[in-house]
Amino acid sequence: MSNGETKTDVILIGAGIMSATLGTLLKELVPEWNITVFEKLENAGEESSNEWNNAGTGHAALCELNYTVEKPDGTVDISKAIKINEQFQLSMQFWSYLVKNNLISNPEDFIMPLPHMSMVQGQDNVSFLKKRFEAMTQNPLFKGMEYSEDPQKLMEWIPLILEGRTSKEPIAATKIDTGTDVNFGALTRILFDHLKTKNVELKYKHTVDNIKRTPDGSWELKVRNDKGVTESHKAKFVFIGGGGGSLHLLQKTGIPESKHIGGFPVSGIFMVCNNPEVVEQHHAKVYGKAKVGAPPMSVPHLDTRFIDNKKSLLFGPFAGFSPKFLKTGSNMDLITSVKPNNVFTMLAAGAKEMALTKYLIEQVMLSKEKRMEELREFIPNAKIEDWDLVVAGQRVQVIKDTEAGKGTLQFGTEVISSSDGSIAALLGASPGASTAVHVMLEVFKKCFPQRMNEWEPKLKEIIPSYGKSLADNPELLEEVHRFTAEALSLNEQPAVVEVETDPEVVVEGKVENEE
Numbered sequence: 001m002s003n004g005e006t007k008t009d010v011i012l013i014g015a016g017i018m019s020a021t022l023g024t025l026l027k028e029l030v031p032e033w034n035i036t037v038f039e040k041l042e043n044a045g046e047e048s049s050n051e052w053n054n055a056g057t058g059h060a061a062l063c064e065l066n067y068t069v070e071k072p073d074g075t076v077d078i079s080k081a082i083k084i085n086e087q088f089q090l091s092m093q094f095w096s097y098l099v100k101n102n103l104i105s106n107p108e109d110f111i112m113p114l115p116h117m118s119m120v121q122g123q124d125n126v127s128f129l130k131k132r133f134e135a136m137t138q139n140p141l142f143k144g145m146e147y148s149e150d151p152q153k154l155m156e157w158i159p160l161i162l163e164g165r166t167s168k169e170p171i172a173a174t175k176i177d178t179g180t181d182v183n184f185g186a187l188t189r190i191l192f193d194h195l196k197t198k199n200v201e202l203k204y205k206h207t208v209d210n211i212k213r214t215p216d217g218s219w220e221l222k223v224r225n226d227k228g229v230t231e232s233h234k235a236k237f238v239f240i241g242g243g244g245g246s247l248h249l250l251q252k253t254g255i256p257e258s259k260h261i262g263g264f265p266v267s268g269i270f271m272v273c274n275n276p277e278v279v280e281q282h283h284a285k286v287y288g289k290a291k292v293g294a295p296p297m298s299v300p301h302l303d304t305r306f307i308d309n310k311k312s313l314l315f316g317p318f319a320g321f322s323p324k325f326l327k328t329g330s331n332m333d334l335i336t337s338v339k340p341n342n343v344f345t346m347l348a349a350g351a352k353e354m355a356l357t358k359y360l361i362e363q364v365m366l367s368k369e370k371r372m373e374e375l376r377e378f379i380p381n382a383k384i385e386d387w388d389l390v391v392a393g394q395r396v397q398v399i400k401d402t403e404a405g406k407g408t409l410q411f412g413t414e415v416i417s418s419s420d421g422s423i424a425a426l427l428g429a430s431p432g433a434s435t436a437v438h439v440m441l442e443v444f445k446k447c448f449p450q451r452m453n454e455w456e457p458k459l460k461e462i463i464p465s466y467g468k469s470l471a472d473n474p475e476l477l478e479e480v481h482r483f484t485a486e487a488l489s490l491n492e493q494p495a496v497v498e499v500e501t502d503p504e505v506v507v508e509g510k511v512e513n514e515e
Contacts, residue, residue, distance in 0.1 A: 008034045008201075011221060011235040013208050013249060014242035015039035016049040017184050018426050020191035021436040022239055022443065024098070027198045028462060029455050035200045036233065037192075038223055040207040040245075040328075045188030047326055048243040049433060051307050053393030055285075055317070058180035059431035060088040062142065063116035063287040066299055068132050076128070076135045082471055084431055085141045087438035089470055093463045093480060094437045095187075096487035104194055107488040110187035112306045115284040116179025117157065119171065121377075125289060126172040133174050140474040145176040160281040161302070164380035178481070179285060180490065181306050184433040206231075211238065211252050211423075219253075219423060237447065240425035244325030244396040247337055250425040255418040259341040262349065262399035263427070264409060265325055265334060266360065268298075268392035270316035271375060275386040278379075279304075279313045288378070298363075302378045315375050317392055321360040325396050342399075348407025349399040356409070395429035413439060421447035437463070 010026060012019035015037055023035050041047065048054060061067040061081035069077045095111070098104045120129045126149065136142040148154055149172045155162045157175055165171075192202060205226035214220050214234065221233045240246045247263045273279050287301040298319045305312040325333035338346055350357070368384065375382045398410040413432050417424035424443050441459075445452065460466045470477040485491050 005220075005232040005234060006036075007234045008036045009236055010035045011219070011233060011238045012037045013221075013238065013240045014047075014245070015041075015044035015188070015192060015202065015204070016047060016241055016243055017045065017188045017191075017433045017436050018241035018439065019239060020044065020049075020188045020195070021094070022241070022440045023195050023200055024103075024191050025094075025437075025440055025444075025462070027195065027200070029451075029458055031198070035195070036235070037195075037200060037202045038206040038208055038221075038233075039202070039204050042204050043189070044192040044202070044204075045185040047328065048393045048395070049184045049188045050393065051183045051185035051305075052390060053327070054184060054433060055301065055303060055314075056181050056183060056305050056307075057116070057285055057301075057303070057434070058088060058092075058111070058182045059084060059434035060116070060179065061085045062145070062176045062179050063118045063174075063285060063301075064299060065118055065120075065129075065132070065287060065289050068136070070128055070131070074131070076132045078132070078135050078139065081136065082139060082141060084435065086470055087431075087435040089465065089480060089484075090437040090441070090463055091434060092484040092488065093465060096484045097462045098194070099487045104190050110183045110190060111488050111490070112181045113177070113490045114179050114181040114304055114306075115157075115175050115177050117173050117175045117284045117286045119158065119161065119173040119286050119288055119378075121167070121169045121171050123170055126170045129172050129174060139471055140477050141471050142176065144178060145174055147174050148172065158282070158284065158286060160278065160379055161286065166380070173286070175284070178490075181285065181304065182434070183307055208242075208249060211240075211249060212254070213422075217420070217422060236422065238423045239443065240423070242326075244329065244333070244394050246425045246427055247325065247396060248333070250416060250427070251337070251339060253418070253423055253425075255423065257416050257418060258425075260345050260401050261416065261427070262342045262346040262407075263325060263334075263337055263396040264349065264353070264399055265322060266395050266397060266429075267320040267322045267324075268317035268395070269320055269371075270314045270318075270390050270392050271371060271387045272390045273313040273315075273386055274388055275383075278386055279311055282313055286378070300374065300378065314390075315378060315387075318366060318371055318374070319360055319363045321364055322394065324394055327391070327394050329394065345399055345401055345407045348401075348405070349409055350407070352405070352407060353409055396427070397429060398427045415439060415442050415446060417443070417446040421449070441466075 010033055012023055061084040067081040067084055071077055099107050133147040137145050154173055207224045208221050209224050210222040212220055218234050218236050219238045223231045223233055240249045250258045283304050285303045287299055290299045303314045305314055323331050323334040372384050398414050399407055402408040413428040415424055415426055424447050465480055
């Protein structure tokens with residue numbers, strides 16, 4: 001059964017942080033455009049953007065060691081860290097603009113100030129961390145970072161990690177107080193609530209089954225609602241922001257840019273602390289070093305989180321494998337993503353990534369006690385009864401042919417768009433949500449190049465540093481830091497919040513998805 005056809009200017013597929021950011025930016029730039037959003041689930045921000053499905057780190061490269069690489073000559077390359085920090089600053093400016101202009105309110109509902117720390121053990125790692133600290137603190141983006149190997153200082157910073165530690169291995173940490181904890185689920189819902197006031201049509205429980213180009217160059221979508229009725233919707237511009245589900249939809253467009261691209265799903269599991277006394281002893285996001293052979297998204301970290309005005313403590317992620325591309329996806333997702341045009345790309349990746357496959361299988365097989373052993377490398381006194389498992393979101397890493405060879409696994413986010421800019425899809429994973437504004441600016445450049453001059457004044461109002469490097473403009477950086485800290489209430493210490501005590505609240509509706 002099907003209904004008639006409706007036409008709109010823009011269709012956004014998926015009600016996650018990416019569509020929320022794109023829709024909000026477009027409504028500021030061209031308020032007269034009509035926008036329709038289709039989401040197959042009941043609410044916004046339920047998949048990758050959901051607060052229990054990602055780490056909530058405002059990824060500014062302050063603590064993530066995988067963004068800084070030690071080169072063969074012993075120096076540390078921080079260029080990727082600079083790039084990611086600059087990208088996160090764009091998001092901070094955008095959120096600040098929305099708050100200052102009363103388009104959204106109560107920033108403490110989605111962002112909290114929280115120290116970001118890196119911690120390493122062993123002499124080689126300590127030497128690396130010191131060199132990293134020296135390289136980073138020469139750049140104004142990382143001003144205020146501290147370094148210490150002093151057990152007393154470390155006990156002040158991370159008492160929970162230091163207590164009961166019997167290893168004689170040297171330990172070192174860096175700490176920077178300008179880090180944040182971001183509730184991307186709450187932010188997504190706040191942005192969609194705002195979009196509702198701007199006459200954006202939000203259609204939940206609507207699944208996009210097909211996308212095809214029409215003779216006039218626009219796109220026609222076949223959309224099925226929860227009653228099984230198929231509707232036809234046409235738009236001049238379509239953005240596919242459906243997380244892991246984007247690859248299948250991109251393939252259905254048939255655009256040449258969708259060929260020779262595959263996806264590799266990786267699932268994650270966090271451990272969440274249910275003992276409020278333990279939760280209260282830690283106040284930071286502390287990132288360690290990934291084990292040899294582990295993918296970058298599996299860097300172990302111990303995180304304070306603020307969710308629903310409750311303070312929680314999470315450790316992870318433990319990688320896992322599921323053939324699903326979404327938590328709510330199908331076990332056939334991986335198989336059905338293999339097409340004649342990408343089969344050799346996928347096979348090449350499979351041959352190259354045997355070590356990763358072995359690692360993921362080993363992770364899936366871990367018992368809770370084995371996971372506790374990894375946790376005890378961070379918290380020596382951790383007790384098994386204080387921790388529960390919670391399943392995080394599915395991530396689909398992009399596989400494509402690059403200069404590095406056929407079937408190269410990409411760790412990061414990627415915008416794929418048609419040559420005429422009428423359709424774009426976002427693929428990939430971390431640092432994803434944190435760089436949503438940067439990603440949308442890329443979408444604008446690729447899809448609306450003829451509009452960029454016209455939009456530039458408004459974009460500079462929304463993002464004061466637009467088109468400029470903050471690393472090269474220390475005065476502008478100071479100004480941006482002052483503006484965002486004030487607008488987002490980051491100078492204030494978090495209010496006393498209730499500590500999460502009921503693991504059922506956390507685990508409910510999540511763990512049943514564990515493979």
